[in-house]
Amino acid sequence: MRALIPRFVILAILTPAALSAATPEQEEFFEKKIRPVLVESCYECHSSKKQQAGLRVDHIDFLKKGSENGPVLKPGDLAGSRIWEVLQHDPLDTQMPPDSKLDAAVLADIKRWIEMGAPWPASDVPATTEGAAVDWTQHWAFQPIGRPQPPETRNTAWPRTQIDRFVLAKLEASGMRPSDETDRATLLRRLKYDLLGLPPSFEEIQAFLADESPDAYEKRVESYLNAPQFGERWGRHWLDVARYADTKGYVFTEDRNYYDAWRFRDWVIAAFNNDLPYDRFIKLQIAADQFSEAPDDLHAMGFLTLGRRFINNKNDIIDDRIDVMSRGLMGLTVTCARCHDHKFDPIPTADYYSLYGVFDSCDEPKNEPSTLRLVDKERPSEPRVFLRGNARNGGPRVPRQFLEVVAREDRKPFTQGSGRKELAEAVANGDNPLTARVWANRVWGHLIGRELVRTPSDFGVRSDPPTHPELLDSLAGRLIDSGWSTKTLIREIVLSNTYRQSSRMTPDDEARDPENLLLAHMNRKRADFESLRDSLLAAAGNLDLTLGGKSVEISGSSTANRRTVYAFIDRQNLPEVFRVFDLASPDTHAPRRYETSVPQQALYLMNSPFALAQAQKLSARYEALEPADRVRELFRAVYARDPSSDEAAAAKDFIDAAPEPESADIASGWEYGYGAVDPDASKLTSFTPLPHFTGSAWQGGPQLPDDGLGWAMLNSAGGHVGNDLQHAVVRRWSVPADGRLAIRGELRHNTDQGDGVRGRILISGDGQRGVWEVQNRRQRTILSGFDVRAGDTIEFVTDLKGNLNHDSFEWKVRLTLDVAGVGIVESSSDREFAGPTPLPLKPWDQLAQTLLLSNEFQFID
């Protein structure tokens, strides 16, 4: 259980009451008439527990000291006492108490009390203010990063790297032992997911198993570190830190898109691929305009500029930038100090506004080489503290400068322009005790599955201390000493024996260290959304590995097959699939991803068009093979291994028992087309299905009117007639059985413009049963029972009548078929309206999908 921070109290230092002591009569008056009112009406917000606006009213000294806006009470001076003003409930002024004005009699008492000099019993001692105080200078995260030597261990055979000695020493101290190395296939799969976010193929694993060279594993590590997919995987980790999205959030009617957001994403990916030193990586993201001549580097500042726009409220935009920089890069929750000094960490409000001043001194120029860039304003702003975070409540001026908690006594005001460059240098600095630790901790977390500090964006005094403080310092120190090479850090970790352990938890580990804090085994990881979706595409042989470029829509009915890192992310209305699979919130910086397990995830994999399409593509890859071979190939494609004999048998049993699907079960009996009407013979002389489905309507093509088929369109309620009598729109129902059919419906034309439309009901293209014309009115279309035979078609034909002008219509119909000896079959044109009948899942598709749903596919050992 984590240690609780003891609550200390700050003793209020009070001056003795300035006025002469109250007389007994005055005291009695006070106790009877005044104190009860204060307790009843004011204490809730203005006493020892709370000090709204910085005001306490539970002692005369507090009243005289006043609020953050100044004194509120001048004994003897009614007009000069602010408290008296707010009690008046002037509609244009603050009103206290907020819910209702005090009674006139009470106000008269207060008036009298103030006029008599506001007597207060001299014996009164105010309660102390609640608060907390901790000696932050001793907090581990604010100490310089040491370069600890790895400890000696009793077992000298197991440690392969320095990391292992740090880990093993702790295990030995607890009387525990590390696990054996995991099997090679599992190790390679783990490595490829961790470095590239992709599964290894069966062949890749076979080649690894067959490679007997002593550096077989090291070769794979190098190969993956140098693959372009490395940047996609690790770039996405950074996009979580950077609260990346392709849109601005809610901005009234302004265009919401950040059209160039993808350029930041591609810059990040390239930076990881090139192993851009992490300190420079940060400097460019804060001030590329001042550190680099390369035009492409300007996109790096998307880190600051791609946040939510908060309806273009400047203060909120700056707050978001301070937040992403301080929590994202340094694990400091600086934005807590927007309204008041940080309750726990040594971050006074003044420091917040020092940083505010830096960002307030920058502009986002239009028509520049990069729309993501910032530039310094000609004249930097001179920030003031906003009392209680209220911009209309200006407090003292503060210089633009870095945080005291990091800079300590060396702190000097920034002098170069906005100070953004100096800020970047102060953050990306080997002497900054936080930056390297925070990044090393994140890298460790991505690879090991759990960070050394479990609050990766909060290293403040209330955070959990690291499980292995020396290891964290060692990693951070070597990150700096390696020239801030992220790839070097990753290499060190994945080459360690700690990383190579089996993920199986032994009963002994479970009893001693159920949370695996000491790393006696590796953590099993669930594939995150990107890895999962990419793996589905890969198994289906359908993954497009094109690098970079504009973002692509992947949700809804999209058939996009790019890697998930390229997904278009709308932060305002984040598609459900991202939320359900725990994508990092793009709203504000997200410390880490949640890992929830909910049925909506299962539903997506069981039923979504995307998941079904991948299953069908996967099963189609091996269609030509014999059943046993086909099962084997499916297992290889999904698990990169052969099935065991009982798995193969279970798969075969499933296939043998599964009925071939009948498409009739699924088709609704409705078809949507157009045809030529012969008005004299009241006949339909042709029927052709409409070729395009928009998701809600059948029509000639994606746009209306279509070049070939004009305005012809059918939707659930009705549609639009075609341009001439050769293109009447036809909704057709196939009669499933002999019986007696009745039809009820209503044909509507909803405007007085144009000459209206004509609807008719035919049987099998002939045999007109009814015809109606409507213009700006509704007409019931009712046919009482008549005999029909299985295979007959009932056509609902609508044409333009005379001319093509405002010819949208609604025509919902309900059919009731009475089948002798069976019962009633009902069908509704609107309820059963549907798009193209999807291909049913055949038994092999079902088997392929089953493998994709399984835990073995979705977890990484």
Add this chain to the structure above:
Amino acid sequence: MQTETINPALDAAALSRRDLLHRCGMGMGALMLSQLMAETGSVRGALQAATKNPLEPRQSHFPVRAKRVIHLFMNGGPSQVDTFDPKPLLDKYHGEKLPIENLRTERPTGAAYRSPYKFQKYGESGIPVSEIFSKTAECVDDMAIVRSMHADVPNHEPSLLLMNCGDARQIRPSLGSWLTYGLGTDNQNLPAFVVMCPGGYPIQESQNWQSGFLPGIYQGTYLDTNNVEVSKLISNIRNDRLPREQQRKQIDLLQQLNQRHLDRSGHDPQLEARIQSYELAFRMQSEAADAFDVSREPKHILDMYGPGTQARQILIARRLVERGVRFVQVWHGEGQPWDNHDDIEVNHRRLAGQCDQAIAALLKDLKQRGLLDETLVVWGGEFGRTPVVEMPKEGSNQGKINGRDHNHWGFTMWLAGGGVRGGTIYGATDEFGFRAVENKVHVHDLHATILRLMGFDHEQFTYRYAGRDFRLTDVHGRVIHDLIA
């Protein structure tokens, strides 16, 4: 010391701070491992508890008065003086300047504008209600009408966020998210927090039901109730390419494979949770289809709610709370339908006409099923409207001088059921209905009161994020005990 979390399952999730949650929980809150261990008897048990579904039903601080909420959101801002806060003085001053200064609202306003509707007293309580809500008024003895609501600014966007999330601008979880986080849900086969709005989103869109810094699973599930078909209401709820029996066989094969994998991997709660989630998903398909299909209601119930989209979605709301859904928000429509800057007489009558019968039916139906006692129904907009007429202004209204501007200074909301003191009027606006003056209730106070009815102390119900313990009510809010029965 202050406990930072409110119940074992949350603590469990918190416990994963150290690690566990990594294993399947959700990194939240602070931890109370000892409490969880005490309840489950072992570290192992605590770990297992932590791997439970984040929507598992949970206990709150206090005994619960309301288990579920239906929030009928009249987005755009209904006028208080035309609905539940009659002001006869407006008749006297109609067309003249009010004797008080017009308060500053979004747009220029002019003379007093009397309500075009008649008010009549209803019920034993004799509370007056406008003719446009004459059916809802039949339930007035079950309603607590808060006439002294006030908010901060006269603009839709910040007021919507304030009403839903307790903060006008910043990223904060919505009330529904807080409640599902705090209480879980009683029906794992349905989404815990459902939002219905026909035709598209209201202003500020899905931010109104955001989960903010809470896990995404606590965000409201949005349904466009212009759709009738279940498969269009909930994504992926049906597999139209595989018969149900065959899908069951597929899941059976899946679980065989998963069991073999589990045997090889060793006992692991996160693998087991995943196995369970497929069973839940399979059941959810049929349960959801049933819950959203109002055609399964008998005719007398359908007739009671009446025709139209409002009736259908309000009836769906009843079917959902009946099945244990925690929070249902029913928006009147896309955009801001109640925002009647012009033609208020026609438009308010039309809008009320669309929902009045269904709201009355909802209250009576919940009551006859014994559900009203534990279901809190909340009615209102993001603010109210001015008692004075809005003046023509280029680009903002049609210059008809027969509508009302936004008004955050004072407006009306009502609560019913769920432990609310029925047949009461709480607070008052000034004699013209402009500003709340007596027993004022800020939106934060409303939130504090709703949380109290749901069993939470709003000051103790916190979530640790970015170094702070966040609350729905931030540093504000007072429970209005007079509203609680």
